[in-house]
Amino acid sequence: MREHFRIAGGTKNLLNERCPAMPKLLFSKIRIYEFKELIRNKKQVKTLDVLLSRRKQKNDIRCFLVQKITLTSDADSHLQEDDILKPKLEKLLEDKRYLAAFRAFLQSEFSEENIEFWLACKEYKESTPSSMRSKKAAEMYQVFLDPMAQKEINIDYHTREKIKRSIVNPDPCCFDEAERLVFKLMERDSCPRFLKSAAYQNVKRKAMGVGTFHQKITS
Numbered sequence: 725m726r727e728h729f730r731i732a733g734g735t736k737n738l739l740n741e742r743c744p745a746m747p748k749l750l751f752s753k754i755r756i757y758e759f760k761e762l763i764r765n766k767k768q769v770k771t772l773d774v775l776l777s778r779r780k781q782k783n784d785i786r787c788f789l790v791q792k793i794t795l796t797s798d799a800d801s802h803l804q805e806d807d808i809l810k811p812k813l814e815k816l817l818e819d820k821r822y823l824a825a826f827r828a829f830l831q832s833e834f835s836e837e838n839i840e841f842w843l844a845c846k847e848y849k850e851s852t853p854s855s856m857r858s859k860k861a862a863e864m865y866q867v868f869l870d871p872m873a874q875k876e877i878n879i880d881y882h883t884r885e886k887i888k889r890s891i892v893n894p895d896p897c898c899f900d901e902a903e904r905l906v907f908k909l910m911e912r913d914s915c916p917r918f919l920k921s922a923a924y925q926n927v928k929r930k931a932m933g934v935g936t937f938h939q940k941i942t943s
Contacts, residue, residue: 810919811919813907813910813911813915816915817842819931821927821930821931822924822927822931825918825923825924825926825927826839826914826915826918826924827839827840828923829914829917829918829921829923829924830910830914833914833917835914836875837868837875837876837877838877838906838909838910838914839910840868840875841864841868841875841877841902841903841906842903842906842907842910844864844867844868845864845899845900845902845903848860848861848864848896848899849896849897849899852896857894857895857896858891858893858894861891861894861898861899862891864899865887865888865891869884869887869888869902877902877906878906878909879902879905879906880905883901883902883905884902886901887899887901887902
């Protein structure tokens with residue numbers, strides 16, 4: 725037994741002699757701090773790159789928005805100039821040639837009741853004597869405002885009912901609100917199409933050939 729332990733002990737010593745302990749890998753505190761500082765610096769550089777990239781994106785977006793606003797402003801200015809140069813419907817209707825062309829154009833679009841009602845209102849206010857006002861107002865209501873009228877204009881219910889009550893004892897202005905609505909409808913919807921039509925261009929060439937009426941209606 726003793727020999728066995730000697731042999732074992734000898735073997736242990738032999739192993740210690742052949743395989744000495746590996747030296748421990750030691751880091752000083754300074755090295756560890758340097759390593760941490762290096763990691764921190766890398767993170768800061770990465771964060772700085774991200775911030776610079778985001779700032780560049782914001783600048784690019786800002787430049788794009790400025791260009792878009794500039795282009796939009798230029799387009800709006802051109803549209804405003806075009807609107808200024810376009811003839812006004814009120815001025816067009818003062819000339820018999822343009823009035824006739826516009827009336828024929830509305831007939832082609834099956835909306836001639838609008839210009840006919842507008843002309844009837846103008847005649848009612850300017851030419852109807854007080855003694856004939858009740859009769860004329862009742863006739864206009866039957867032709868243009870009655871729900872069963874063939875030339876019924878497109879106005880709201882409240883305006884229609886207000887006029888219906890007013891024609892019991894009509895005054896010169898009882899149709900003014902309906903007249904204003906119909907004129908706006910023609911000005912917004914029908915007139916822009918009329919200005920692009922061949923009928924308008926033909927009258928315009930004839931008018932410019934005999935005078936400077938076109939310059940007057942655009943002023």
